[in-house]
Amino acid sequence: MNEASSHSPDFRQGWRPATYYPDPAIKALDPRFEKYWLKLSAVERLATGLRWAEGPVWFGDGRYLLCSDIPNQRIIKWEEETGAVSNFRKPSNFANGNTRDRQGRLVTCEHGGRRVTRTEHDGEITVLMDQFNGKRLNSPNDVVVKSDGSIWFTDPIFGILGNYEGYKSEPEIDMNVYRLDPETRKATVVAEGVLGPNGLAFSPDEKILYLIESRGVPTRKILAYDVSPSGDKLSNKRVFVDAGPGTPDGFRVDIDGNLWCGWGMGDPELDGVVVFAPDGVMIGRIALPERCANLCFGGVKRNRLFMAASQSIYALYVNTQGALGG
Numbered sequence: 001m002n003e004a005s006s007h008s009p010d011f012r013q014g015w016r017p018a019t020y021y022p023d024p025a026i027k028a029l030d031p032r033f034e035k036y037w038l039k040l041s042a043v044e045r046l047a048t049g050l051r052w053a054e055g056p057v058w059f060g061d062g063r064y065l066l067c068s069d070i071p072n073q074r075i076i077k078w079e080e081e082t083g084a085v086s087n088f089r090k091p092s093n094f095a096n097g098n099t100r101d102r103q104g105r106l107v108t109c110e111h112g113g114r115r116v117t118r119t120e121h122d123g124e125i126t127v128l129m130d131q132f133n134g135k136r137l138n139s140p141n142d143v144v145v146k147s148d149g150s151i152w153f154t155d156p157i158f159g160i161l162g163n164y165e166g167y168k169s170e171p172e173i174d175m176n177v178y179r180l181d182p183e184t185r186k187a188t189v190v191a192e193g194v195l196g197p198n199g200l201a202f203s204p205d206e207k208i209l210y211l212i213e214s215r216g217v218p219t220r221k222i223l224a225y226d227v228s229p230s231g232d233k234l235s236n237k238r239v240f241v242d243a244g245p246g247t248p249d250g251f252r253v254d255i256d257g258n259l260w261c262g263w264g265m266g267d268p269e270l271d272g273v274v275v276f277a278p279d280g281v282m283i284g285r286i287a288l289p290e291r292c293a294n295l296c297f298g299g300v301k302r303n304r305l306f307m308a309a310s311q312s313i314y315a316l317y318v319n320t321q322g323a324l325g326g
Contacts, residue, residue, distance in 0.1 A: 297322025
């Protein structure tokens with residue numbers, strides 16, 4: 001888990017923190033990004049040695065970050081005060097996406113059990129959902145919790161395609177997006193026909209749900225839906241961002257409605273995080289030496305961006321805060 005001591009000038013072979021401010025890894029692509037860019041903050045690498053980092057979630061009450069390491073069958077814990085890294089849960093059942101509900105409990109998507117679970121305050125694990133209409137879920141991927149307590153998650157087939165990030169198996173149902181009522185445990189399909197549903201997040205006012213279509217043809221996309229006044233249905237599906245050659249994955253929204261998106265794969269020049277304004281314009285970029293799969297906001301003031309990027313976890317202080325529920 002410790003940082004490698006030797007570095008190479010080749011950005012892909014080694015990594016070193018910026019030695020001057022502003023960090024050259026951070027780029028403003030639109031003047032609107034300037035207000036979010038702290039010029040005396042640089043990208044830090046907190047930990048490395050993972051196989052595929054995913055699903056970061058911040059626990060402010062304990063001042064620690066949890067992050068899934070899917071192929072290694074574990075969730076790791078990074079402590080803000082000491083920088084210590086340890087295993088929080090192993091085996092993790094090939095845990096992927098994580099979030100917290102409005103009672104502060106950990107909610108996790110598990111490839112291995114093809115289920116969504118909740119970790120109670122005493123550590124007991126409750127299975128929230130592992131089937132729909134009598135058929136097994138595919139491999140729940142990412143999850144968010146709305147202010148009404150409802151749990152929204154994506155269920156692509158990525159975790160059952162082989163034995164590296166789950167257990168190889170045949171899908172029994174389509175790849176859907178679900179809403180789960182935590183009280184009645186009733187689940188409904190809120191979005192279907194999405195090619196590889198992946199990361200998802202609500203706008204700060206919860207009137208829009210953003211969703212990654214990670215197997216979109218001919219290009220991957222970030223979709224947007226209107227959320228009904230009742231808060232339990234979606235309509236007006238539209239393309240918010242056409243990713244072109246990029247690969248969006250997990251993302252979170254800040255209090256101003258900007259989308260901070262994990263990005264990369266293919267062209268190394270695209271690896272890192274890109275930021276989209278609420279009108280869909282790309283306004284900023286954080287370059288990383290690895291593809292970023294997911295991220296979250298945390299820290300004492302929710303102004304620290306934690307980035308789960310392939311084999312490492314990075315962090316950057318920014319001049320905004322994560323919206324609630326992320």
